[in-house]
Amino acid sequence: MTEFALILVSTVLVNNFVLVKFLGLCPFMGVSKKLETATGMALATTFVLTLSSIASYLVNTYLLAPFELEYLRTITFILVIAAVVQVTEMVVHKTSPLLYQVLGIYLPLITTNCAVLGVALLNVQTEYNFLQSAVYGFGASIGFSLVLILFSAIRERLTVSDVPVPFQGPAIALITAGLMSMAFMGFSGLVKG
Amino acid sequence: MLSAILVVGLLAATFGIILGFSAIRFKVEGDPLVEQIDKLLPQTQCGQCGYPGCKPYAEAIANESAEINQCPPGGEQTIHDLAELLNLEIIPLNPENGAPTEKTTVVIDEANCIGCTLCIQACPIDAIAGAAKQMHTVIQSECTGCDLCIPPCPVDCIIITPVKHDFKTWQWDKPAMLAENKTDIA
Numbered sequence: 001m002t003e004f005a006l007i008l009v010s011t012v013l014v015n016n017f018v019l020v021k022f023l024g025l026c027p028f029m030g031v032s033k034k035l036e037t038a039t040g041m042a043l044a045t046t047f048v049l050t051l052s053s054i055a056s057y058l059v060n061t062y063l064l065a066p067f068e069l070e071y072l073r074t075i076t077f078i079l080v081i082a083a084v085v086q087v088t089e090m091v092v093h094k095t096s097p098l099l100y101q102v103l104g105i106y107l108p109l110i111t112t113n114c115a116v117l118g119v120a121l122l123n124v125q126t127e128y129n130f131l132q133s134a135v136y137g138f139g140a141s142i143g144f145s146l147v148l149i150l151f152s153a154i155r156e157r158l159t160v161s162d163v164p165v166p167f168q169g170p171a172i173a174l175i176t177a178g179l180m181s182m183a184f185m186g187f188s189g190l191v192k193g
Numbered sequence: 194m195l196s197a198i199l200v201v202g203l204l205a206a207t208f209g210i211i212l213g214f215s216a217i218r219f220k221v222e223g224d225p226l227v228e229q230i231d232k233l234l235p236q237t238q239c240g241q242c243g244y245p246g247c248k249p250y251a252e253a254i255a256n257e258s259a260e261i262n263q264c265p266p267g268g269e270q271t272i273h274d275l276a277e278l279l280n281l282e283i284i285p286l287n288p289e290n291g292a293p294t295e296k297t298t299v300v301i302d303e304a305n306c307i308g309c310t311l312c313i314q315a316c317p318i319d320a321i322a323g324a325a326k327q328m329h330t331v332i333q334s335e336c337t338g339c340d341l342c343i344p345p346c347p348v349d350c351i352i353i354t355p356v357k358h359d360f361k362t363w364q365w366d367k368p369a370m371l372a373e374n375k376t377d378i379a
Contacts, residue, residue: 063200064200076204079208080208083211087212091215091219093219097221097225098279101226
């Protein structure tokens with residue numbers, strides 16, 4: 001149990017995928033202009049990340065490892081992720097047409113979110129078992145969601161604040177992201193080793 | 194080599210089947226967003242937005258070829274609701290489309306009506322009852338106050354009247370939400 005808690009804390013805070021590992025920056029900058037959009041994106045990514053983490057673990061252990069096809073890992077993982085994203089897109093289109101329109105191109109682009117492939121590959125690299133991979137994927141997506149929602153809330157405040165002209169727009173957003181990243185580095189003392 | 198082709202082929206086929214199945218299961222008919230927008234519009238079918246009716250305007254909003262501020266009958270409340278639904282900024286009503294007015298209906302001065310049926314053809318919601326060479330009248334509960342029947346009338350017997358409130362129809366004024374005020378609150 002402590003082990004799972006450790007994985008969770010580690011992925012959400014200490015080794016946060018966006019701010020410490022710098023994976024998945026595209027949706028982080030792209031969909032963070034409005035809080036509602038960011039929340040929708042966070043939910044969609046949480047779903048995709050957790051599911052693809054589990055699915056890629058299963059594919060790796062039961063298909064690739066027995067046939068000694070580890071060299072095909074990246075391409076099969078991309079296949080798995082693309083399929084999961086496609087299903088997610090269909091479900092979102094059916095259940096929430098507005099969210100579908102708001103997320104727009106960023107929904108299919110979850111496929112190319114490097115955090116998703118990163119989680120799948122890191123699962124294999126660290127030799128996690130089934131439950132550990134699931135928790136790892138879930139923790140990574142919670143970390144992603146947390147940071148995305150925090151960032152979009154800050155950006156919403158930034159739009160009404162008095163920013164000097166040269167820093168307006170993406171410049172101040174990147175500076176904010178950098179400051180957040182530095183803040184998250186403070187968590188590195190939380191877990192030893 | 195053979196096992197590699199088989200395994201990846203099998204995997205691709207499995208995902209193909211799953212995707213094909215969910216494509217049928219989660220099929221979306223029409224555009225649900227248009228329905229949601231259409232529900233917020235006042236359904237006066239007046240055409241002041243530049244589109245033939247509320248549904249075409251809703252379609253234009255949904256594919257982002259129209260602004261949300263082109264509906265004078267809906268006024269600020271409609272703009273506010275649409276902005277909330279579509280996650281857009283609240284913008285003031287476009288003056289080119291007309292100004293929001295007090296709710297009015299039209300009344301036919303029945304003594305002067307010659308029974309030409311021109312206003313019946315102009316009415317987008319069939320709120321005028323009558324027949325050729327018979328006196329016409331406006332069904333007050335149906336009239337949306339779009340005033341489209343006034344230009345075709347050859348004898349100018351259609352009069353705009355403000356809606357009188359009685360105890361049944363009176364309600365509080367809708368809260369004014371001007372774009373300028375909104376930023377102060379935020």
